[in-house]
Amino acid sequence: MDQTFLMIKPDGVQRGLIGEIVSRFEKKGLKLVAAKFEVLPEERVMQHYAEHKNKPFFPGLKSYIMSGPCFLMVWEGKNVVAITRSMIGATNPAEALPGTIRGDLGVEIGMNVIHGSDSNETAKREISIHFKDDEITSYERVDEKYIYE
Ligand code: IDP
Numbered sequence: 001m002d003q004t005f006l007m008i009k010p011d012g013v014q015r016g017l018i019g020e021i022v023s024r025f026e027k028k029g030l031k032l033v034a035a036k037f038e039v040l041p042e043e044r045v046m047q048h049y050a051e052h053k054n055k056p057f058f059p060g061l062k063s064y065i066m067s068g069p070c071f072l073m074v075w076e077g078k079n080v081v082a083i084t085r086s087m088i089g090a091t092n093p094a095e096a097l098p099g100t101i102r103g104d105l106g107v108e109i110g111m112n113v114i115h116g117s118d119s120n121e122t123a124k125r126e127i128s129i130h131f132k133d134d135e136i137t138s139y140e141r142v143d144e145k146y147i148y149e
C-alpha cells in the first residue's frame, strides 16, 4: 500500500484544527499508521525543506515551522499521495478551492495549516526523515473491505 507524510503545522495546532483535519482523512478511508507531536528540531527542518533553502521565503518558513509543536503523521492507502494532495488544496489558501483543507481553513500562503508529500518518492524521503521504521505500525482496519473493491 502507498504511504505519505502529512504534518499539521504550528498554526493548525494552535488553532485547534488537529481533530478536524485528522477526521477528514479518517472519513475518507485512509489509514493512520504513525503519529507524533513535537517541535521540529532545526536539523530535520533543514532536511525536510532542503529544496527551499535558497528561496526568499525560507527564513520566514523556518521560523514559522519551528514556532510551536507540529502534529506529524504517516497515512496509508491506495493512491494516498494524490488523494491527500487534492484534499489539502493549493499551496496558497487564497487560491485553494472550497472543500479543501487549505481552502476551508486558511487565508495566507505563509500560514497554510498542513504539509503533504507531493510524490511517492518525496513521501519515502520525508517519512524517513521524521520516523524510524519501528515507529510505523501495520494493522488492518475493520472497514477496509467496504473501502477497497
Ligand atoms: P506545498 O506545501 O503545497 O508543497 P511548496 O511549494 O512545496 O508548497 O512550499 C513549501 C511550503 O513553503 C508551503 O507549504 C508554505 O508553507 C511555504 N511557502 C511556499 N511559498 C511561499 C511563499 O511565497 N511565501 C511564504 N511561504 C511560502
Ligand code: MG
Pocket (backbone or CB within 6 Å): 118
Ligand atoms: Mg512541497
